[in-house]
Amino acid sequence: MNTNELNSSLVAIIQKKQELGQLTYDDDRYDEVEEELHDLEDDFNERFGDYLEDILTQVHDKVCPDTDVLLPTAYLPTQLATDDNTTISAKEGVWVDTEEYPDREARLVLVPNPTRLVLSVGKNVRKEVWKA
Secondary structure, X not given: OOHHHHHHHHHHHHHHHHHHHOOOOOOOOHHHHHHHHHXXXXXXXXXXXXXXXXHHHHHHHHHOOOOOOOOHHHHOOOOOOOOOOOOOOOOOOEEEOOOOOOOOOEEEEEEOXXXXXXXXXXXXXXXXXXXX
16 A cells, blocks of 8 residues: 555645635535545545555454444545644544543544544544554
């Protein structure tokens, strides 16, 4: 697996999400940017989906075995994370049920720079659970 290409693709999708998030529905460019985003996501899932689904399955088995694995693009945030993961919102990624943090809202987020999966719990916990 070429992790540089994986990382670059993640960055491109997240940047397109940021661009789309800055547009209103009545913007003339909204549909075009949304279509570009869907194309990037489709290409990403086709190219890296099998690899990432294997990784996600392993992480789910360890961290949140009672939660189903979704398509890799479901785990992407709407903005790029900082090195310390502090910019990951508590509402980013896929909700998971984890025994380590019972009765707390936990999410798995796939972030680039470097490519990694982060377990996000509330506003304070950001735990790296896999790194490419």
